[in-house]
Amino acid sequence: MVDQKQLTAFNELEDWLNQRGVTEIECLVPDLTGVARGKILPREKFTEDRGMRLPEVVVAMGVTGEFPEEGPYYEVIPPTDRDMHLRPDPSTVRIVPWATDPTAQVIHDCYDREGRLVPFAPRSVLRRVCDLYAAEGWSPVVAPELEFYLVARNTDPDIPLKPPVGRSGRSETSRQAYSIDAVNEFDPLFEDVYAYCEKMDLNVDTLIHEIGAGQMEINFFHAHPLGLADEVFFFKRTLREAAMRHDMYATFMAKPIAGEPGSAMHVHQSMVNTATGQNIFSNPDGTPSKEFYWYIGGLQKYIPAAMSLFAPYVNSYRRLVRSTAAPINIQWGTDNRTVGIRSPVAEAASRRVENRVIGSDANPYVAIAATLACGWLGIKNRIEPSPECKGDAYLGDYQLPRSLGEALDLLRRSDELRQALGSDFVTVYSEIKEVEYAEFMKVISPWEREHLLLHV
Structure with a gap:
């Protein structure tokens, strides 16, 4: 549900895009590592939808793109792979200065189907503390x-x-x-x-x-x-x-x-x-x-x-x-x-x-x-x-x-x-970091080969 304040902000966003002749929008969501996830939409599609959907796991992956196979992680994020409902934050709109065609980038907030902020999304955590x-x-x-x-x-x-x-x-x-x-x-x-x-x-x-x-x-x-x-x-x-x-x-x-x-x-x-x-x-x-x-x-x-x-x-x-x-x-x-x-x-x-x-x-x-x-x-x-x-x-x-x-x-x-x-954030974050650590432990470093290969 969009209130009057949000509607005014969206209208101002549309004016901003019109003034710059923007034809494409990069819809961005920062994930747990700070990587930009999301979709690239034609301007018309962005204006029509004023948002998009992505699976919850998109913001809850490790730096290698992996996530847990079992455990407390799935007490927060069900294995049904449900969607987040993403809303653009008009205050974040920026031009993409290196793009060939007029392109804008907008950061989105993550909500569930009931309209609540997804608690383990990084922006949600900072909003919570503020x-x-x-x-x-x-x-x-x-x-x-x-x-x-x-x-x-x-x-x-x-x-x-x-x-x-x-x-x-x-x-x-x-x-x-x-x-x-x-x-x-x-x-x-x-x-x-x-x-x-x-x-x-x-x-x-x-x-x-x-x-x-x-x-x-x-x-x-x-x-x-x-x-x-x-x-x-x-x-x-x-x-x-x-x-x-x-x-x-x-x-x-x-x-x-x-x-x-x-x-x-x-x-x-x-x-x-x-x-x-x-x-x-x-x-x-x-x-x-x-x-x-x-x-x-x-x-x-x-x-x-x-x-x-x-x-x-x-x-x-x-x-x-x-x-x-x-x-x-x-x-x-x-x-x-x-x-x-x-x-x-x-x-x-x-x-x-x-x-x-x-x-x-x-x-x-x-x-x-x-x-x-x-x-x-x-x-x-x-x-x-x-x-x-x-x-x-x-x-x-x-x-x-x-x-x-x-x-x-x-x-x-x-x-x-x-x-x-937030308990859900701490659970998801710590489980993801355990997965990353397990991935790291699969790699044999040059130090190990240099000092252990022939000495132990």
Whole structure:
């Protein structure tokens, strides 16, 4: 059933499509891995239906396209393979700047036949957590910083990745953190990326060269979590497309190259009073509020249980090792990049917390939902943080799960996270990750052949 507000939004969407002469629509649904699923429809068909149907399993598959053969997964998703009813979100419409014919892309939300959001769809999970904040009169604000690698085109998965060749005709062989010249090596690519982002109205901010060879970072402006998760989703797709047009790949793997730092998605987060617009993390006199400390306390308590949402693959845990510019614990500190939870120096109105644990391989909807849920639980339960870390946190003990299996066990045992994120989502997600882990265990690595073949 479409209400008047939705009808107005659809009419505005039609006007938007008419103004740009759009003839084709990419109807997109982000799945659990962040992959764009869906259908491509002629404009007339899209206008006529204002939605489409897809099987529920489309958003609940592993990265290899597999799903469980039995178990709790089917207590949530019946084996009858029923349909989801998809509705376009008009606020997400963007032009597809690389398409030959005028083409638009629109993200859809997933509903069941009774009109309820499908609870395990990534966008639904983030909407659920944002609703928890709304019920308290709060509005969360986030700003992701997304790291990625540019690598030479590589069609053989058995060959290690290496940096691409830049304008100079050479590949990077050394660390070039914050180097302007190193970024300029790939000017033709980034000119296309910024042009695409401008045509798509993506609010990207700063581009920098990170520590690794060929490693870059893009920052996004602060905004509402759902809209920013959509922008990260669009940006990943855009960057991959632009890179391939320049004969290279862009990868968001957490640890794509041995010996180089991993890639993170640092998420800055705060919240404002919806009625007054005031930052709840600051008192009227500018000092940190109780909610600021409770939020940090929630992150400290629940990040370990949420790690499979922040570090979703076996590869993710290769990044989280000592002395590689990635956190190994849940210490917090002001202007301290060795901790997992950092508070940047800022004016009272901009006081925020940065979760540095999340990998760039995480689904943006799921990761942002999870970190907001951890902070929300901290405030609701008034969890006090540990004393501030003012030294090198890398010298401390590991406080994060060291493997995907350990992380999944912690997620399953956290009743409070399950309640915040939704029981059906946690069940589907954890079952899918078990399938992925089983697929990984079928592969024999080069390390095993090199060190075990003739020595054991």
